[in-house]
Amino acid sequence: MTETEESGYQLYYWPQIQGRGELVRLALEDAGAPYVDVARMGTDRGGGPEAIRRVLAGELGDGRHLAPPILQAGAVTVSQAACILDFLATRHPLLTDPGDRSRALQLQLTFSDFLGEAHDTHHPIAVSAYYEDQREEAKKRAAGFLADRWPKFLGYFETILRENKASKKEHLVGAGFSYVDLTAFQVLSGLAYAFPNAFNARRKEIPLLIALRDRVASRPRVAAYLGSTRRLPFSEHGIFRHYPELDLGGET
Numbered sequence: 001m002t003e004t005e006e007s008g009y010q011l012y013y014w015p016q017i018q019g020r021g022e023l024v025r026l027a028l029e030d031a032g033a034p035y036v037d038v039a040r041m042g043t044d045r046g047g048g049p050e051a052i053r054r055v056l057a058g059e060l061g062d063g064r065h066l067a068p069p070i071l072q073a074g075a076v077t078v079s080q081a082a083c084i085l086d087f088l089a090t091r092h093p094l095l096t097d098p099g100d101r102s103r104a105l106q107l108q109l110t111f112s113d114f115l116g117e118a119h120d121t122h123h124p125i126a127v128s129a130y131y132e133d134q135r136e137e138a139k140k141r142a143a144g145f146l147a148d149r150w151p152k153f154l155g156y157f158e159t160i161l162r163e164n165k166a167s168k169k170e171h172l173v174g175a176g177f178s179y180v181d182l183t184a185f186q187v188l189s190g191l192a193y194a195f196p197n198a199f200n201a202r203r204k205e206i207p208l209l210i211a212l213r214d215r216v217a218s219r220p221r222v223a224a225y226l227g228s229t230r231r232l233p234f235s236e237h238g239i240f241r242h243y244p245e246l247d248l249g250g251e252t
């Protein structure tokens, strides 16, 4: 048995960014599930980005995967962040009521859509091209994101929280905590990093989402994770990037 096989789950995700892998890391951390972040290990131990490339080339069997994050659980491998979270919720307390499974997945996929749009603010033309080569288009894309898409998506999630609160529920799905709350935490943290001016200007529109973010951040295992070196910092390599010219009031 190899070192990674002994330790529960193996997560395959790019080693230097939070990205979509962070949604899975947060869930594994909150669940207290043992896992190895394989690509963050040294190449001498089978890690590094090369480990991801081997998985994409079919090394693990159990079907092909297009892109990380990819989670291995014994003989099973799962990709697509939302699908991984749905899988983990069948094994760990990441969804209060199993009857809410479809609802949770629906909201998670909506967050996935929003993440894609946040990413496209800095890469509106081509994922493979440098930001600097699409900076002017990025300014236009970011302006539309801030004006239309941000209030549409965050307003949707805030409305859900408001309606749930009316029936004495304080989470996004059903009667209690779910992995979708962890994703809400991550998305709000990322927006505050990437667009601090817009976030501060609009924070009064999303008081329940901000309260949820703060409650998630104080969950004991999440707080321990956030204070550890396992939590990578936001940077200009991930989904949420801080380019002042893309933020509200940024240079034109």
Ligand SMILES: N[C@@H](CCC(=O)N[C@@H](CS)C(=O)NCC(=O)O)C(=O)O
Residues within 6 Å of the ligand: 019, 020, 021, 066, 067, 068, 069, 079, 080, 081, 082, 112
């Ligand atoms: N819909 C997928 C998207 C996966 C994805 O775009 N992964 C990125 C990193 S966050 C990647 O490495 N993509 C490589 C590519 O698209 O070529 C998910 O939510 O997991």
